[in-house]
Amino acid sequence: MNNKATLNINNKVHDLDLITGSENEVALDISKLRLDANLITIDAGFKNTGSCQSAITFLDGEKGILRYRGYSIEELANKADFLEVAYLLIFGELPTKQQLEKLSDDIKERSIIDEDLRIILNSYPKSAHPMGILSSLTSGLVAFDPSAVDIDDDEDMYDAILNLLAKIPVLVAWVYRRRKGLPLEYGDTSLGYVENIAKMMFQRPNKEYIQNQTVVSALNKLLILHADHEQNCSTSTVRIVGSSYAGLFASVSAGISALWGRLHGGANQAVIEMLEAINEDGGDTKKYMSKAKDKSDPFRLMGFGHRVYKNFDPRAKIIKVAADEVLKNLGIDDPILDIAKGLEKEALEDQYFVDRKLYPNVDFYSGIIYKALDIPAEMFTVMFALGRLPGWVAHWREMRLRKEPIGRPRQVYIGENLRSFSDINSR
Numbered sequence: 503m504n505n506k507a508t509l510n511i512n513n514k515v516h517d518l519d520l521i522t523g524s525e526n527e528v529a530l531d532i533s534k535l536r537l538d539a540n541l542i543t544i545d546a547g548f549k550n551t552g553s554c555q556s557a558i559t560f561l562d563g564e565k566g567i568l569r570y571r572g573y574s575i576e577e578l579a580n581k582a583d584f585l586e587v588a589y590l591l592i593f594g595e596l597p598t599k600q601q602l603e604k605l606s607d608d609i610k611e612r613s614i615i616d617e618d619l620r621i622i623l624n625s626y627p628k629s630a631h632p633m634g635i636l637s638s639l640t641s642g643l644v645a646f647d648p649s650a651v652d653i654d655d656d657e658d659m660y661d662a663i664l665n666l667l668a669k670i671p672v673l674v675a676w677v678y679r680r681r682k683g684l685p686l687e688y689g690d691t692s693l694g695y696v697e698n699i700a701k702m703m704f705q706r707p708n709k710e711y712i713q714n715q716t717v718v719s720a721l722n723k724l725l726i727l728h729a730d731h732e733q734n735c736s737t738s739t740v741r742i743v744g745s746s747y748a749g750l751f752a753s754v755s756a757g758i759s760a761l762w763g764r765l766h767g768g769a770n771q772a773v774i775e776m777l778e779a780i781n782e783d784g785g786d787t788k789k790y791m792s793k794a795k796d797k798s799d800p801f802r803l804m805g806f807g808h809r810v811y812k813n814f815d816p817r818a819k820i821i822k823v824a825a826d827e828v829l830k831n832l833g834i835d836d837p838i839l840d841i842a843k844g845l846e847k848e849a850l851e852d853q854y855f856v857d858r859k860l861y862p863n864v865d866f867y868s869g870i871i872y873k874a875l876d877i878p879a880e881m882f883t884v885m886f887a888l889g890r891l892p893g894w895v896a897h898w899r900e901m902r903l904r905k906e907p908i909g910r911p912r913q914v915y916i917g918e919n920l921r922s923f924s925d926i927n928s929r
């Protein structure tokens with residue numbers, strides 16, 4: 503494979519470098535295109551444009567492959583602990599026992615939140631969407647930790663990262679409990695990271711908390727499956743906000759806002775609302791299938807399709823199996839799961855979906871498990887954000903360590919040419 507391409511524009515030939523990745527993907531390096539050929543490229547939604555070179559996550563959309571730092575998602579989801587995966591994504595290797603213990607201890611040291619943040623949380627109306635609250639509280643953390651903005655050395659970086667890994671789970675639990683009208687409590691630093699998240703969320707003030715291992719292992723698996731996904735919309739947002747040196751908390755706050763959208767992480771809430779609407783409508787999946795194919799109807803089959811996967815989303819396959827296990831272990835018979843499976847079967851046999859390579863994605867089945875864990879639909883995307891946190895942090899750290907330039911795309915101007923100002927009385 504040669505490492506050069508030539509571009510012939512108006513009989514002028516320009517040499518462009520080709521970059522080959524470690525999984526043999528090839529990219530045209532256009533970093534000198536404007537200088538050499540006075541040209542830019544345009545690519546709505548960046549469907550064909552790479553924003554960076556990254557060593558964190560590899561996806562193969564055609565083969566349905568997902569790996570974090572070279573480890574398959576199937577192995578990690580079934581064998582690893584979420585905190586191990588967080589360490590792997592952020593620092594590049596699976597931790598030794600000592601490294602994992604230190605990470606866990608350092609997180610516990612930082613898991614107290616200034617009581618004034620509780621006042622800010624309680625000032626929100628109960629009806630406020632949890633993603634909006636989480637995004638603003640994440641940005642608000644800077645007020646209590648101003649050193650997390652100008653991060654210039656490894657120690658500052660480690661401290662800011664650990665503060666976020668420590669405090670976001672508390673904020674998530676408090677947002678959940680406020681919605682339920684429960685007192686905002688801390689967990690128990692004698693517990694593991696995911697066990698503690700479960701206790702912070704589900705403990706009740708009037709009875710002893712008994713850990714449910716089915717709940718903990720379901721949460722652990724879901725958090726791992728959501729932990730990273732290379733340059734998706736919210737991660738790209740974290741990287742571009744971070745590239746202006748806005749600081750880690752502000753960058754992740756922006757990522758949370760981007761994830762909120764129903765075409766992205768907000769889809770898991772939209773899926774369960776869609777499945778419940780179909781259930782209330784007598785389970786008439788065919789009606790919703792035709793709505794999804796009707797171009798005049800804005801309705802889309804939520805939880806289906808993906809920018810990169812043109813085959814099964816490997817995470818959806820794992821979550822589908824886990825949904826069966828969790829509902830069985832918890833003794834829950836939810837008709838929504840059968841509707842989801844029926845919809846999947848119909849779509850995979852429907853030419854419209856087959857032609858467009860639309861398969862279930864990570865959001866299609868995840869809400870069924872969250873619902874079984876008594877998590878309300880408006881909290882589903884918050885759980886997605888909790889899982890994605892180590893991925894966002896890993897990409898922010900990689901962008902800073904690689905000293906990436908500030909993100910500033912160009913454009914093709916299609917507006918008015920030069921014209922003179924006219925006095926208001928003559929307009």
Ligand code: SDX
Pocket residue numbers: 547730731733734735764765766767769794795801802803804805806807808809810858860863864865
């Ligand atoms: C996530 O990027 C990531 O990695 C994201 C994510 C992560 O881990 O970070 O994986 C998480 O965001 C998963 C996606 C969750 N979103 C949804 O489930 C919402 C429903 N899906 C779609 O809106 C859509 O599939 C997207 C947004 C996910 C992808 O959109 P693209 O790549 O821009 O594709 P497109 O909109 O250009 O669609 C191509 C065709 C169109 O039809 P034609 O114009 O060619 O006739 O497929 C159709 C679309 O109308 N189509 C759908 C559809 N998704 C695409 N038709 C019906 N239902 C759908 N869900």
